[in-house]
Amino acid sequence: MLAACVSLTASANAEGLEPYQMIRSLQLVQDRIADGDHAALPIQRRLLAIIDERLHTADFENPHNFRALLIYSASGGNPATLDAVISRLKLDEDQSRLSNGLTQYARGDLRAAREMLSATELSTLDPELAAPLALVIGSLLAQQAPTEALRFFDQARLISPGTLIEEAALRRSLTLSAELRDPERFALASRQYAWRFLRSPYASQFAEAFVSGVVALRGEIDLALVEEIVANMRRDQAHVIYLRIARQSAIEGYDNLLTFASRNADKYADSGGGLDPRSVLYGNMALVASEDVKDVLHTLEHIDAKRLSPNDRKLLNAAREVARNILSRPAAGSEASARQGSFPQGEAVVAQEGEDEQLNGAFVADTLKTLQSIDVLIAEARR
Numbered sequence: 001m002l003a004a005c006v007s008l009t010a011s012a013n014a015e016g017l018e019p020y021q022m023i024r025s026l027q028l029v030q031d032r033i034a035d036g037d038h039a040a041l042p043i044q045r046r047l048l049a050i051i052d053e054r055l056h057t058a059d060f061e062n063p064h065n066f067r068a069l070l071i072y073s074a075s076g077g078n079p080a081t082l083d084a085v086i087s088r089l090k091l092d093e094d095q096s097r098l099s100n101g102l103t104q105y106a107r108g109d110l111r112a113a114r115e116m117l118s119a120t121e122l123s124t125l126d127p128e129l130a131a132p133l134a135l136v137i138g139s140l141l142a143q144q145a146p147t148e149a150l151r152f153f154d155q156a157r158l159i160s161p162g163t164l165i166e167e168a169a170l171r172r173s174l175t176l177s178a179e180l181r182d183p184e185r186f187a188l189a190s191r192q193y194a195w196r197f198l199r200s201p202y203a204s205q206f207a208e209a210f211v212s213g214v215v216a217l218r219g220e221i222d223l224a225l226v227e228e229i230v231a232n233m234r235r236d237q238a239h240v241i242y243l244r245i246a247r248q249s250a251i252e253g254y255d256n257l258l259t260f261a262s263r264n265a266d267k268y269a270d271s272g273g274g275l276d277p278r279s280v281l282y283g284n285m286a287l288v289a290s291e292d293v294k295d296v297l298h299t300l301e302h303i304d305a306k307r308l309s310p311n312d313r314k315l316l317n318a319a320r321e322v323a324r325n326i327l328s329r330p331a332a333g334s335e336a337s338a339r340q341g342s343f344p345q346g347e348a349v350v351a352q353e354g355e356d357e358q359l360n361g362a363f364v365a366d367t368l369k370t371l372q373s374i375d376v377l378i379a380e381a382r383r
Helices: 002-015 019-034 040-055 063-074 079-086 093-107 110-117 127-141 146-159 164-179 183-196 203-216 223-230 235-252 255-268 277-285 293-301 310-327 334-338 345-382
Strands: none
Touching: 019 040, 019 063, 019 164, 040 063, 040 079, 063 079, 063 093, 063 127, 079 093, 093 110, 093 127, 110 127, 127 146, 127 164, 146 164, 164 183, 164 203, 183 203, 183 223, 203 235, 223 235, 223 255, 235 255, 235 277, 235 310, 255 277, 277 293, 277 310, 293 310
């Protein structure tokens, strides 16, 4: 099938295929992408370019071709082509609203597109158009009406299961579920994606949304479900997921989640490579302020910074600086206490309080300066 699509990209214009036939080929290529065929990505781009060219000469008296035009629009088609084609068509009110709304979407005018498309009744449309349109409307509503957006994403998935449309709808559902503080919905969408689409070239976006959601829903989401979902991944994928959760937890100071993620990261690590320096770093960041800070600093000092990314090296430097700062704190009033015998009792108390205040003031100022520099490092590391 993929070979046939490749042949199509080379000879579509010569064969005079209709836009609706070319859209069907595009959908087949997109299904291959959803199944993990990364080689189909450039074919998709080439097909979109051929469809764009063919639309200028198509016969839109054929309703199949007009539907193909709308599907192309929902796929982020060229707005210049859409303007040129739609301007010469005689359309009824519904056709005009859909075509103009999708043109605004392709142009990037999301507010106008939302106003034109959000009231669309998908049940009145052919499923071939309803599925991508549901995905578009859900995306347009995501910020203003996330609950309603999820409903459209569900419709997109139900109309077009196993396709790139379902893959995108699940990924976008993850982010909204986390924002709505719905751990059950988040876990369900994550599980469905992990079962079906982990080979997709867009799986890295799923991983990012999954990690962010687990961190955002800490204390609410069942961590056993997180382990169940990650268990569907390859060993290297699972290792990276847990490392990213641990890293974010270390930065934000979420100790319980950090412990959970670090433990699982070690479980999925390549046993032949020893301890992963990232896992060691993240795990010890949470212990910097503990009573074992001396041992923590010793561990941090022996992490090979060359094995870390530039941003993680910044985190390592920040953690080392905090630990050193804590260890260098003077024992408040120790010098004054040693000299108490040379003063009358009342004067000794006043002297000790004065020196304590000076020592603490200097330490606070120094600590604030250090923390400000650390905040900068951490902010850069989050990028």
